[in-house]
Amino acid sequence: SAxxxxxxxxxxxxxxxxxxxQCQVDSQVTMMFWYRQQPGQSLTLIAxxxxxxxxxxxxxxVIDKFPISRPNLTFxxxxxxxxxxxxxxIYLCSGGQSFYEQYFGPGTRLTVT
Amino acid sequence: xxxxxxDPGPFNVPEGATVAFNxxxxxxxxxxxxxxxxxxxKEPKLLMSVYSSGNEDGRFTxxxxxxxxxxxxxxxxxxxxxxxxxxxxxxxxxxxxFGAGTTVTVRA
Numbered sequence: 722s723a724x725x726x727x728x729x730x731x732x733x734x735x736x737x738x739x740x741x742x743q744c745q746v747d748s749q750v751t752m753m754f755w756y757r758q759q760p761g762q763s764l765t766l767i768a769x770x771x772x773x774x775x776x777x778x779x780x781x782x783v784i785d786k787f788p789i790s791r792p793n794l795t796f797x798x799x800x801x802x803x804x805x806x807x808x809x810x811i812y813l814c815s816g817g818q819s820f821y822e823q824y825f826g827p828g829t830r831l832t833v834t
Numbered sequence: 835x836x837x838x839x840x841d842p843g844p845f846n847v848p849e850g851a852t853v854a855f856n857x858x859x860x861x862x863x864x865x866x867x868x869x870x871x872x873x874x875x876k877e878p879k880l881l882m883s884v885y886s887s888g889n890e891d892g893r894f895t896x897x898x899x900x901x902x903x904x905x906x907x908x909x910x911x912x913x914x915x916x917x918x919x920x921x922x923x924x925x926x927x928x929x930x931x932f933g934a935g936t937t938v939t940v941r942a
Contacts, residue, residue, distance in 0.1 A: 740853065754929075763838070763921070763934040779929075813877060819865045821925045825877035 723748050723816050725826035733832045734804055741800045742829045744814030749794035752820055755787070756813040758828070764813065769820075770797040804833045835860050838933035840922050845938045847912050854917035855936045857922030865918040867898055867905050871918045872935060878921055881907075912940045 724747040734740050744753065753770040768776040770787055776789035791797040801808050809832050815823040840857040847853045859867075867884035882889070884896040884905050895908040905924075909916055917940045922933035 761842075761934070763836075764932040766929055766931075769925075769929070770842065820928050822881075823930065825879070827877050 723824045727826040731830040739802045746795045750816040753816045837931040843937040859924045861908035864926045868923040882934040
């Protein structure tokens with residue numbers, strides 16, 4: 722298993738600004754992912770964070786809006802750029818040795834005003 | 835059509851009751867299936883994998899019907915601590931697809 726931490730746990734941001742969320746895993750993992758979850762809704766995959774290369778984005782998500790870094794096998798960041806109220810959501814990081822073995826971080830609750 | 839669809843509930847049941855619910859998935863090529871549990875304002879955690887032959891883990895029984903593309907979860911002898919949202923999860927194309935969850939509330 723893997724233990725995943727995220728920072729910050731929550732934030733309130735003004736529209737037009739950017740926020741970078743950090744995800745730290747307590748052991749090396751092959752796969753890391755970023756999700757968004759809005760209240761009462763399912764988790765939506767934003768992208769797969771690839772170590773040492775550009776992230777793989779899902780339909781509807783673009784690098785300019787959600788740049789992702791993954792410098793090593795235990796750490797990744799997601800930036801939410803030029804925020805609008807529609808970006809208010811919970812952002813979750815997950816990691817594991819394969820895409821079907823994922824452990825989740827506690828999430829970052831973002832409110833954009 | 836959503837990739838994974840679930841009855842959102844809520845299912846309100848008394849302690850000791852049996853509760854069961856399903857989910858359906860659209861991708862017939864999906865290979866792996868899971869139930870995750872998500873407590874209020876917490877992250878999802880793996881409850882159990884679902885195997886073709888069906889499997890049990892204590893009071894929890896999962897079934898898979900590939901022909902009809904649905905997965906079920908049954909909870910026997912419900913406990914107060916079983917109150918949570920249960921997420922149906924299906925793998926495909928090197929990623930997981932999550933249902934919106936079925937909320938179960940067990941009352942004393």
